Amino acid sequence: MCCSGLLKTMMFIFNGVIFLAGAAILGVGIWVTVDSSSMLGVLSYIKDAPPQLAQLANVGYLLIAVGSILGVMGFLGCCGAITENKCMLLTFFIIVLIIFIAEVAGAIVVLVFKPLAKDILEKLNNEFVQNIKQNYEINEDFTSVLNNTMEALKCCGYNNYTDFTNADFQGPTKYYPVFCCADDIPVLECTLGNAEKEEVTGCFNALLKLIEDNAGVIGGVALGIAALEIAAMVVSMVLYNKIGK
DSSP, X not given: OHHHHHXXXXXXXXXXXXXXXXXXXXXXXXXXXXXXXXHHXXXXXXXXXXXXXXXXXXXXXXXXXXXXXXXXXXXXXXXXXHHTOHHHHHHHHXXXXXXXXXXXXXXXXXXXXXXXXXXXXXXXXXXXXXXXXXXXXXXXXXXHHHHHHHHHHTOOSSSSGGGGTTOTTTGGGOOOOGGGSOTTSOTTOOOHHHHHHHOOOOHHHHHHHHHHHHHHHHHHHHHHHHHHHHHHHHHHHXXXXXXXX
């Protein structure tokens, strides 16, 4: 009886953590889906962009789906343990097993795609710079998305300020976007000299750094969730076998 109570408590704790993790992933997925201030929006203006790149836009929807499933799974596991319902526990085990297999497959895909994504972005360099020179301050949608990206990532252009040199929008003034200069430099006073002095990094490198800086956190969270899922599957099966005995 004492052992059964301990298993119920463990099951409740495991699934409570999984439920909270699912809620967190769901929140991140909604944020990624709603947020339009990303390089993906700018890359959509490139005609010859590889089709693989467009799949990145589905990451937000994937996170929403995973977060929702984890939330439902955590709730199902808690109810199954408290009510000692064998059907719910078995359903919980199957769902966790399927998700665990999918997570392993997803991790393999991410590891394979990571170097490919960098290679794709490097190959797009010339065409992206050409789009900046032709569309910045001329195409309203392109300008808005690029400005939002530069503001969010604290970056300038695709490579650096040189991407805007001799662009169609400059005219005789030869000014640069304010994001390429110090914060105290007003609009139309961000000249070549100020941009050279500030040396703001390009959005390509800023985006790669953002991904690399968060890769460890994302990986750690994923490993933690995987460990909890394994433990939850073991406890659910032990509890399943003990019910009715």
